Amino acid sequence: MELLPVLQTGRLIVLCAPHAARDESAQLAAELALRGAVTVLDGGNRFLPYRVAHLLRRKTVNVAAASNRLFIRRAFTCYEMTSLLADTPALRQPCLILDLLNNFYDDHVPAHEADRLLKSCLGQIHRLRSSAPVIVTLAPPLAADRAFLIEQVCASADEVFTPEADMPPLPSQPTLFPLTT
């Protein structure tokens, strides 16, 4: 399980990939749910419920029990993401934040406001990581003038993984059908 050892309490791991590492984060969510409770905060509608259930089924017949260990909340604006993070208690369970910055590219939110909100989010992420590992996924920036947002997130990470370069292979087992669509 190459990614799992990288996850430790106190560490912030960032995965930056097209589609905010949607497939990889589905696998990760499933692997973590097999081991214990997981918090998933979805900022870009990246969570793949059926995919995760399917991945759980490949490892256990007790899909229901594992799926009840996944706790999901969604944010549809950057304000909601900020509120969501502030509202999330620092529990001793991994926190997977999907596509954190998706809503921060909204044209109707001025850049300085996006910056302010992100700083608040990073403050909350810092709080959460003191109790459990935190994984944030990001997609490439939608607007060049907001690239500074990704830079800020990566600057506060302990490790940043990008595709092809250095993403550790996620746990897998031989498949009957290829997973990618």
Next chain:
Amino acid sequence: MGRTVLTITQHLNETESLLSPFRRTLRRSDQYVFDGLFASARRHIAAIGQAESLLPFESALLAILLEQAKQIAVLRQELDELKAKRSC
């Protein structure tokens, strides 16, 4: 907004897509019948959705079986009618 869970139609499309190597390897005549299995499932999208299963393809398989059972029942009835005609 807020639709995170795929619709059953989308899920079936995705599953069908995943099975495309399987389908491709089948003979052309078998491919048509294979497509018919998914068509059978698609007749019961509402029921598959209402089942709210974590693994909706399991419910889709039930829908496929349901359609097959219906076809068998129709064929059995036609067979019985033919037998009845012959014995007259």
Next chain:
Amino acid sequence: MDEATGWLLDVYADEDGLILWLLTDNDQRLRLRMNFPVTFYAAGDFGLLRQAWLFLKNENVKLERASRRDLFLGERVCMAVTASNPSALPGLFAKLSRQFPSLDYYDADIPLSLRFITQTNAHLLGRCRVSQDGERVTAIQPLDSPWEIDPSPIPLRILTLSPDVNPAVRAPTHLRVQTKHGEYNLPLEPKRAFLISLKSDLQRLDPDLILTDYGDTWLFPQLKIWSEESGIPLNPNRDENKDILTRRADSYFAYGQVVYRGAQAHLFGRWHIDRHNAMSFGEYGLEGIMEQARVTGLGVQEMARKSPGAGITAMQMLTALRNEIMVPVQKQQVEGRKTLAELIRADHGGLIYQPLIGLHGNVAQIDFSSMYPAIMVKHNISPETVGKEDAPEGLVPKTLRPLLEKRLMLKNILSDLSPRDCRVGILKARAAALKWLLVVCFGYLGYKNARFGKIESHEAVTAMSRELMLQAKEVAEDMGFTILHMYVDCLFVQQEGFEMPSDFAPLMNAIESKTGIPIALEGVFKWVAFLSSKRDARVPVPNQYFGAFLDGTLKYRGIELRRRDTTLWVRNIQLAALDLLAQAGTPQELAECLPDVLNLVERAKRDLKAGRVHTKELVVTQKLSRELAAYKSPSPAARAALQLQAAGRQVAPGQSMRFLYTRGSPGVQAWELGEEINPAALDAKRYCSLLDRAMRTVLDPCKSLFVPVRLL
């Protein structure tokens, strides 16, 4: 002290208060003024509030500590900031929120008309009695309610201005001027004479409404330029102290697609509506827009240009203000926690029951009336009540109840009127306008920017709707009906021997009794065809059908006729084909109509190839879905846009591109280039294949009536 009675046309802010325009019973247009202090609130960290207080101490505002209700958080201690002049509020709020962005702000961006309505109970377009001291209002008394079924008609003076051509295609040469007294053409050249003439018309006619074509995007911007160039001042506002309020064009992403909104020109003291830039003018006209303004509290000019969503938001704000609930500037409520299983259970839309493919006879379509809003009202589903037992009536049901009641009443009145009754047109427009407000209110329950939106309430409504549809299905099946198709809030049912509308009344009564939601008969089809997928004829497709009711009228959904990108030519032929089929009394009789349909298609193709079809009927309309540079391989719409761009025109994502298919490369010619085209240059083969596709839609369901032969 004087008194005046009349209709309230408009309210807006001015340097020293609020301005109202009253259209009096003796046909005067009065400009009146009112003192109107406005308050907004800030809440949050006490240390920051103290600093904010000090920050505002020297501004011309009143500061107070207040306790006010947040819909979700309950009572909150706030700093109330009151400006004596409403026009000062936006600047004040901007200044404070820039300095203290992490405070929570409330009531800071409420449209002034809503505040006015809350305070005075007088509503826009409503009748009221005003006591005045000179031009200052001392008291205002409403004389009717926005929920009147038949409000007294407002004697509006309407001036219509339309250029002789679309300015995007060619420079207009004259303006068509229409009033109730007649119409005439006003040449645009020479400019001085045109401006003097138009100015004189405006002064003489003093219209309450200027209705234009391309007024937002061409006429008013041009008038400003011409006026400056010629030195002839021309202010189209009735309030000559004001300039035209202009808003820029904008492209934005909403509901999964890019939407383009043209520039806007708003007037003061009178209304301006651009028929080409008014979202729903085509659907329900001026009467509908006025009805929406009446019930939402937004001005007519705003409502004409905004989506119904803005209207429903305004209504919720009004309910909040009336119930002393603060309206947050930013939505604060977030989704609760769900397990994976709970998410899969909750995240569903309405029930869609796949149709039985093919032709069916004597089928009744029954629809729940405004199902989702009715569910919200009956089951008290509101963002703050969801999941709570015995909660008091929530904000959303409170907002929707009178809207639902008025719409139902209008529908009932319409069903009793003869189609030739002169009131039908107006009542239909009003009912349609209210329907659209109801249609969008569901989306706004969960919409990310809806102030009071919460996704759980959205989910509760869809869950209830699925349950009610299943209950309806069970009732119908218990009574011996076959369910042919169900789609969110409507059912198609059939039973041997059931042919007349009255045959289905017991079923409808039983469903209404079981579900508690009103249900109505849309009609009984003599025959209806439910369509299959074009990819695989064994796969049914929901909400795609066509059929003929007992009286011969057609109903169709999801076919080429309903699609905006279909050419007029194809639409006309498909409709003509359906009209021929509508003569059939049963599915079996359709076979007799088919030869005429085939002849119709052959004739149409011959006309096209012989150049007898006007190019206007062959225009294809498709939206530009992204910036031109983002296309890897340009779509036909993008190729048309490139042509326009090369000709110096502006194009933006979300804009509709109109073009003709041509032979060779680039394969299209943008319609707005205004260039003549030789019929021989048209891509007749492509147009014929578009027609064939549309005719396959109509003829495929009829295949079962034939020995298999090639139809097309």
